[in-house]
Amino acid sequence: LIAEEAELRALMLAGLAGDAAAYRALLSLLGIHLRAYFRRRLGHDAADAEDLVQESLMAMHARRATYDASQPLTAWVHAIARYKLIDHLRRRKLRRTLPLDDAAAVFSGDDAEAASARHDIDRLLAALPPKPRALIEAVKIEGLSMAEAGARNAMSETAVKVSVHRGLKALAAKIRGEDRADG
Amino acid sequence: VRTDELIENLSGDLAPVAQATLARRLAAGLLMGMAVSFLVMWLWLGIRPDLVQAMATMGYWMKFAYTLAFTVLAFLLVERLMRPGVSARRQIWLSLVPFALLAILAAMRLGLTPDSARMALVLGHSHLVCPWNIVALSVPVFIAVFWSVRAFAPTRLVLAGAAAGLLAGAAGAFVYAFHCDESAMPFVAIWYTLGIVGVGALGGAVGGWVLRW
Numbered sequence: 001l002i003a004e005e006a007e008l009r010a011l012m013l014a015g016l017a018g019d020a021a022a023y024r025a026l027l028s029l030l031g032i033h034l035r036a037y038f039r040r041r042l043g044h045d046a047a048d049a050e051d052l053v054q055e056s057l058m059a060m061h062a063r064r065a066t067y068d069a070s071q072p073l074t075a076w077v078h079a080i081a082r083y084k085l086i087d088h089l090r091r092r093k094l095r096r097t098l099p100l101d102d103a104a105a106v107f108s109g110d111d112a113e114a115a116s117a118r119h120d121i122d123r124l125l126a127a128l129p130p131k132p133r134a135l136i137e138a139v140k141i142e143g144l145s146m147a148e149a150g151a152r153n154a155m156s157e158t159a160v161k162v163s164v165h166r167g168l169k170a171l172a173a174k175i176r177g178e179d180r181a182d183g
Numbered sequence: 184v185r186t187d188e189l190i191e192n193l194s195g196d197l198a199p200v201a202q203a204t205l206a207r208r209l210a211a212g213l214l215m216g217m218a219v220s221f222l223v224m225w226l227w228l229g230i231r232p233d234l235v236q237a238m239a240t241m242g243y244w245m246k247f248a249y250t251l252a253f254t255v256l257a258f259l260l261v262e263r264l265m266r267p268g269v270s271a272r273r274q275i276w277l278s279l280v281p282f283a284l285l286a287i288l289a290a291m292r293l294g295l296t297p298d299s300a301r302m303a304l305v306l307g308h309s310h311l312v313c314p315w316n317i318v319a320l321s322v323p324v325f326i327a328v329f330w331s332v333r334a335f336a337p338t339r340l341v342l343a344g345a346a347a348g349l350l351a352g353a354a355g356a357f358v359y360a361f362h363c364d365e366s367a368m369p370f371v372a373i374w375y376t377l378g379i380v381g382v383g384a385l386g387g388a389v390g391g392w393v394l395r396w
Contacts, residue, residue: 018199027190035186054189059396061193063336065204066266079267083338087395103268 001074004107009073016064027057034081037106041085041098048088056084078103124171132167139164205335206262212331213258213354216324220358224320228362242366245285249371250360252281253353253379261328261350264343265335271342278349282376289372304367310374313363317378318385321355325382329393337394344390345383352382 008026015023034056038049060080067076078101086098121141125133131153138149139160150160184192201207224230237243260274293301307313328347337343356375365371 015194015197016200016202018197020194020197023197024190024194027194028187031186031190050186054184054186057186057189057193059336063334063396065200065208065334066336068266068269069202071266071269075268076266077268079338080336083267083336 001104001107005072005074012067012073013069016067030060030077031057033106037081038085052084052088056081059084072103074103074107078106081106124174127174128167128170132163135160135164136167205265208334209258209262209328209331212327213324213350216327216351217354217358219323220320220355223323224358224362228316230361231364233364234361237364240366245368246360246366246371246375249281249285250353250357250375254350254357256281257346257350257353261332261343261346264339264346265332265337267336267338282372285368285372289368292368304369305373307365307367307370309363309365310370313365313374314378314381317352317356317359317375318381320358321351321382324354325351325386332394336396340390340394341387344394345387347390348386349379349383351386352379355382
């Protein structure tokens with residue numbers, strides 16, 4: 001939560017200063033957190049959860065002047081999300097008791113999802129030979145260009161392309177194989 | 184609308200927002216409301232004819248200081264309550280300080296006064312109209328402050344409404360002090376405060392639906 005806070009707050013302050021790119025990045029990140037939060041609180045009502053995500057983002061945008069830069073941004077986001085959730089339940093005449101939660105409730109759930117996705121990728125990659133694995137990680141996860149990855153591993157750009165392509169093909173085959181095994 | 188399209192739209196036309204935006208808008212509403220309230224007081228009740236002489240007395244400045252301090256602290260409280268996710272506990276206690284001080288001073292004053300003169304200090308000659316006049320003079324401020332506050336994000340609506348009401352009431356009392364010629368501390372502590380708290384209660388009563396967003 002602390003690392004999250006520092007990152008989001010920096011984006012928010014840039015956004016308040018008029019930086020549209022930082023602001024777009026902030027809203028996208030908040031959208032992910034909010035979606036996970038509302039889905040957990042509303043159960044399987046995915047459409048309602050998405051409406052609430054949009055309503056919260058619009059409210060945060062329209063009322064962004066109410067963020068005090070000396071205070072935690074995560075607390076601000078949580079208070080708005082919770083207000084919108086309570087308002088939604090009241091409007092739908094759903095008298096449901098909400099558990100008392102704090103900012104960590106908004107900024108924790110999808111971490112688990114992200115972590116498990118990350119775990120799946122690591123497991124699949126572990127099955128590849130070391131060289132293509134290192135290249136795929138460099139290009140697809142770290143975001144290096146083919147040329148940069150080649151320079152790092154003392155390979156030509158073309159050789160990197162071929163190796164990455166073969167590695168991805170092998171990965172795709174493995175995933176299909178697992179799906180078949182699951183089904 | 185898809186959420187990523189919404190995000191595109193929201194960040195597309197982005198205007199910078201200054202930290203002081205909230206306080207500035209609240210102050211604009213408050214001052215506008217007080218200007219109207221002052222005009223109403225002038226045309227309806229009139230400024231007290233002995234204002235200049237009164238300005239040489241303690242009683243005048245006591246009323247002035249009480250209502251002004253109440254207004255300023257209520258302003259800080261409202262400003263705080265409009266921000267989601269922050270505690271307003273300190274501001275709530277602070278806003279009680281002017282009344283606590285005045286109540287102590289008024290009690291001391293009453294203690295030093297012979298029995299026969301006490302009722303005059305408490306009731307003055309206008310206690311029946313004073314709270315009502317304060318409520319009436321608060322109406323323009325009340326409307327202006329609630330208009331300001333609609334752009335903010337209070338999450339505890341009844342509390343925020345009550346604070347906004349107290350702010351309007353204190354500002355109304357400040358304006359009323361230009362007409363009122365009472366100067367006893369016990370009178371101000373009781374009847375001024377009653378008027379202010381009445382407007383606060385009104386604010387709390389309507390806050391739940393007026394301040395929804």
